[in-house]
Amino acid sequence: MMFLLSENTRKTLTAGLAACLLAPPVAAEEIWITNEKDDTISVIDVATLEVVRTIPTGERPRGITFSHDHKVVYICASDSDTVQVMDPATGEILFDLPSGEDPEQFVLHPDNRHLYIANEDDAITTVVDVVSRTVVAQIDVGIEPEGMAVSPDGRYAITTSETTNMAHWIDTETRELVANTLVDSRPRHAEFAAGGTQLWVSAEIGGTVSIFDVESKAELAKIDFAVKGVHPDRVQPVGFEFDGEEKTAFVALGPSNHVAVVNAETFEVEKYILVGRRVWHMAFNSDKSLLFTTNGVSGDVTVIDVAKREAIKTIKVGRFPWGAALRP
Amino acid sequence: MLLRLALALCLGTSAAVADVSVTIHYLRQEVEQPPVLSNLDPIPQDLGLKGAELGLADNATTGRFMGQTWALEVTEVPIGGDLAEAARAALATTDLIVLDAPADAALALADLPEAAGALIFNSTAPDDRLRGADCRANLLHTLPSNAMRTDALAQFLLSRRWDDLAMITGTHPDDIAFGDAMRASLAKFGMRLSSEKTWAFDADMRRNASQEVPLFTQDLKAHDVLLIADEIQDFGRYIAYNTWTPRPVAGSEGLVPVAWAPVVEQWGAAQLQSRFTDLAARPMQSRDYAAWAAVRAIGEAVTRTGAADTAILRAYLLGPDFELAGFKGRPLSFRDWNGQLRQPIPLVTQRALVAQAPLEGFLHQVNELDTLGRDAPESDCMAFGN
Numbered sequence: 001m002m003f004l005l006s007e008n009t010r011k012t013l014t015a016g017l018a019a020c021l022l023a024p025p026v027a028a029e030e031i032w033i034t035n036e037k038d039d040t041i042s043v044i045d046v047a048t049l050e051v052v053r054t055i056p057t058g059e060r061p062r063g064i065t066f067s068h069d070h071k072v073v074y075i076c077a078s079d080s081d082t083v084q085v086m087d088p089a090t091g092e093i094l095f096d097l098p099s100g101e102d103p104e105q106f107v108l109h110p111d112n113r114h115l116y117i118a119n120e121d122d123a124i125t126t127v128v129d130v131v132s133r134t135v136v137a138q139i140d141v142g143i144e145p146e147g148m149a150v151s152p153d154g155r156y157a158i159t160t161s162e163t164t165n166m167a168h169w170i171d172t173e174t175r176e177l178v179a180n181t182l183v184d185s186r187p188r189h190a191e192f193a194a195g196g197t198q199l200w201v202s203a204e205i206g207g208t209v210s211i212f213d214v215e216s217k218a219e220l221a222k223i224d225f226a227v228k229g230v231h232p233d234r235v236q237p238v239g240f241e242f243d244g245e246e247k248t249a250f251v252a253l254g255p256s257n258h259v260a261v262v263n264a265e266t267f268e269v270e271k272y273i274l275v276g277r278r279v280w281h282m283a284f285n286s287d288k289s290l291l292f293t294t295n296g297v298s299g300d301v302t303v304i305d306v307a308k309r310e311a312i313k314t315i316k317v318g319r320f321p322w323g324a325a326l327r328p
Numbered sequence: 329m330l331l332r333l334a335l336a337l338c339l340g341t342s343a344a345v346a347d348v349s350v351t352i353h354y355l356r357q358e359v360e361q362p363p364v365l366s367n368l369d370p371i372p373q374d375l376g377l378k379g380a381e382l383g384l385a386d387n388a389t390t391g392r393f394m395g396q397t398w399a400l401e402v403t404e405v406p407i408g409g410d411l412a413e414a415a416r417a418a419l420a421t422t423d424l425i426v427l428d429a430p431a432d433a434a435l436a437l438a439d440l441p442e443a444a445g446a447l448i449f450n451s452t453a454p455d456d457r458l459r460g461a462d463c464r465a466n467l468l469h470t471l472p473s474n475a476m477r478t479d480a481l482a483q484f485l486l487s488r489r490w491d492d493l494a495m496i497t498g499t500h501p502d503d504i505a506f507g508d509a510m511r512a513s514l515a516k517f518g519m520r521l522s523s524e525k526t527w528a529f530d531a532d533m534r535r536n537a538s539q540e541v542p543l544f545t546q547d548l549k550a551h552d553v554l555l556i557a558d559e560i561q562d563f564g565r566y567i568a569y570n571t572w573t574p575r576p577v578a579g580s581e582g583l584v585p586v587a588w589a590p591v592v593e594q595w596g597a598a599q600l601q602s603r604f605t606d607l608a609a610r611p612m613q614s615r616d617y618a619a620w621a622a623v624r625a626i627g628e629a630v631t632r633t634g635a636a637d638t639a640i641l642r643a644y645l646l647g648p649d650f651e652l653a654g655f656k657g658r659p660l661s662f663r664d665w666n667g668q669l670r671q672p673i674p675l676v677t678q679r680a681l682v683a684q685a686p687l688e689g690f691l692h693q694v695n696e697l698d699t700l701g702r703d704a705p706e707s708d709c710m711a712f713g714n
Contacts, residue, residue, distance in 0.1 A: 120599055121599060121602055121603070123389055140392075142389055142390055142393065143386055143389045143390070143603075144596065144599050162596060162599075163386055163389075163390075163599075163653065164386075164389055164390040164393070165390070165628075165631070165653075166390070166393060168393075180393040180394075182394075182631065182632075185651055185653040185659060186596070186653040204653075205651060205653040205658075205659045206651065206659075207659075231696055233658040233659060233695075233696070233697075234658070255657070
C-alpha cells in the first residue's frame with residue numbers, strides 16, 4: 001500500500017487506517033520508531049512484533065522520547081526545526097515546541113518539565129520548558145551537538161558535540177557548562193550508568209566507548225570493539241542502552257551491522273549480534289526481555305532476545321529508521 | 329577486545345587543556361585560468377579559502393573550551409607575483425601554511441630555507457609526483473592525488489565489470505596528468521584501454537557538439553565506458569549523449585571521482601555542507617574540502633597534544649593515533665611514507681553519490697583506504713625516512 005501512492009494519498013490513508021485501528025483503546029506495549037526519510041513513525045506492537053500503525057510527523061524525525069507519564073510523545077522534527085508534541089493515543093500533533101534550529105536528539109529531565117535539545121546546526125543546547133512552551137536557556141556547546149543525557153538525580157545534562165569531540169557537562173541548576181571532557185572522534189551518544197556514578201560516551205569515528213567517573217570527570221576506561229570479518233574503520237559505536245540491572249550494555253556498531261554485548265562491570269565485550277544494516281539506536285520493552293534496534297540503511301528493526309542474546313526477528317519499517325522509544 | 333584502564337585518572341581529561349595560540353597562514357598563488365568552451369560554471373574566487381575559514385571556525389569553537397585561540401592570515405599572490413617573498417613574510421609569523429598553488433610553486437616554497445621547520449599543507453595540487461619522487465618532508469597533502477581519484481574510478485569500473493574502456497584526453501597538462509593516472513589505474517586493476525583519442529579541437533562545442541562528437545567518437549573501438557580526461561572543464565561537458573555509441577562517460581565528466589561534492593550527504597556530511605553554504609553562499613567543492621581538512625587536522629593535533637610546536641604536531645599527524653572525522657564514513661589519517669591524507673573518494677554525478685571508494689572487496693593488509701593511490705611498497709618518496 002505504501003509504495004505506489006502519492007504522499008498525500010498515503011498520509012490520508014495512513015491517518016484513516018490509524019483512526020480505525022485505534023478504535024478499541026488497547027493497552028498493548030509498543031515500540032515507536034522514527035523514520036528519518038519517510039517523515040513517519042512506525043508503531044510496533046510488542047506482543048505480535050508487527051507494525052500496527054504508521055503516523056505522519058514533521059520533516060526528518062529523529063530523536064523520540066515519551067513524557068515520564070507517557071501521556072505525550074516528543075519528536076525532534078529536525079528539518080521542520082521544531083519538537084512536535086503528539087498524543088500517542090490518537091497520533092495527533094498537539095502543539096510544536098520552540099526548539100532552536102535542527103533539533104536532533106534531546107533528553108527529558110527527571111522533573112518531566114525541561115527538555116534539553118541538541119541543535120545540530122547551531123552549536124547550541126536549547127532548554128525548553130514543556131509546560132510554558134518557552135525556551136528558558138540556550139547554552140553554547142561544541143560543533144554539531146548530538147548525544148544528550150541527563151543524570152538520574154537531574155544534576156547534570158550532557159551534550160556531546162560531534163566535531164568538537166567533547167562531552168559538555170551542563171549544571172541543570174545554573175544551566176551553565178561546568179566541564180568539557182575530550183572524547184574520541186565523533187561522539188554520538190551518552191548515557192549515565194552505575195546508578196548515575198558513570199557517564200558512557202560512544203565515539204563513532206574513534207570506534208570506542210569511553211567511561212567517565214561522574215564525580216571526578218576522569219576517564220575510567222575505554223572500550224574498543226573488534227568484529228570478526230569487519231574492517232575496524234567500519235566498527236562505529238552509536239546508540240547504546242543498559243539492561244535492567246545495568247550489568248550489560250548493548251552497543252549499536254553502525255555500519256558493521258552488529259550490536260556488541262558489553263559487561264558493564266568488567267567492560268569486556270562478551271558477544272557481537274548480527275542485526276540489520278547501519279544500526280543506529282535501540283529501545284527495550286518494559287521487562288527488558290526484548291531489544292529493538294533501528295537499522296538505518298536496511299529500513300528495518302531487529303528484535304533481539306536479551307536473555308539468549310540472539311536476533312529473533314526483523315521487522316520492516318519506513319525509510320531510514322533512526323530513533324526508538326517504548327510506550328508501555 | 330582491548331581495554332585501556334585508567335591511566336587516564338591523571339592524564340585523560342586535563343592533559344590537553346592548556347593555553348595555546350595558533351596562527352595558520354593561507355597562502356594562495358593566483359594562476360592563469362585557461363579559456364574553456366563554456367562559462368556556465370565559473371571557478372569561485374574564494375575556492376579553497378572558504379574551506380580554510382570554515383575549518384578555522386570549527387577549530388575556534390573547540391578551542392573555546394580548551395583555552396586555545398586560533399587565527400587565520402591570508403595572502404593572495406597575484407599572477408607573476410613573488411610567492412617566495414610572500415612565503416617568507418608568512419613564515420616569519422607562523423610555520424603552519426595551507427598552500428593553494430601549483431606543484432612547482434609548492435616545491436619552491438617547501439625548499440625555502442625558512443620553511444625547513446614548517447608544515448605546509450598542499451590543498452590544491454593533485455600531482456602524483458608531489459607524493460612520489462618529488463615529495464618533501466615538510467609538505468603534506470590533503471587533496472587526494474590524481475592516482476587516488478583514478479584508482480577509485482577503476483575500482484568502480486571493475487566492480488561493475490565494465491572493463492573495456494576508451495578515453496578522450498585534452499591537451500592541458502592537467503588533462504594529460506589525469507589521463508596518465510587513469511592509464512596507470514587501469515593497468516593496476518587489470519583493465520583494458522582499447523582506444524584513445526586526443527581532443528585538440530578549437531571549435532565552439534556549444535553550437536555543434538551534436539555534429540562533431542558523434543564523428544569524433546565513431547572510430548573508437550568497442551568499449552563499455554568512455555573516459556574523459558578534461559580536468560580544466562573544457563570540452564567534457566559536450567561529450568555525453570553525443571557519442572557514436574550509447575555509452576556512459578566517466579572521469580572528469582559524468583561519473584567523477586572527487587574529494588568532495590555537494591551531493592555527499594551521508595555520514596553527517598549534510599551538517600558540514602550546510603555550515604559551508606551558510607559561510608560561503610555557494611556549494612562546497614573538493615579544494616574547499618582539502619583546505620578545511622588541513623585546518624581541521626591541525627586543530628585535531630593541537631587539541632590532542634596540547635601543543636603548538638610544529639615538530640610535535642608533525643609527529644602526531646603522521647603517527648598512529650591521529651584520526652580526523654572527515655564526514656566520509658571512515659577516520660582520515662596521513663600516510664607516513666609520503667604525507668598524503670588517506671580518504672574515501674566519492675564517485676558522483678551532478679545529482680547523486682553513486683558509490684564511495686574503496687569499494688567492498690578491495691582489500692588491504694593494513695588499511696583499505698590504501699588501495700587508493702600509491703601504497704608504501706611501491707612509493708618512490710624518500711623524504712619521510714622510509
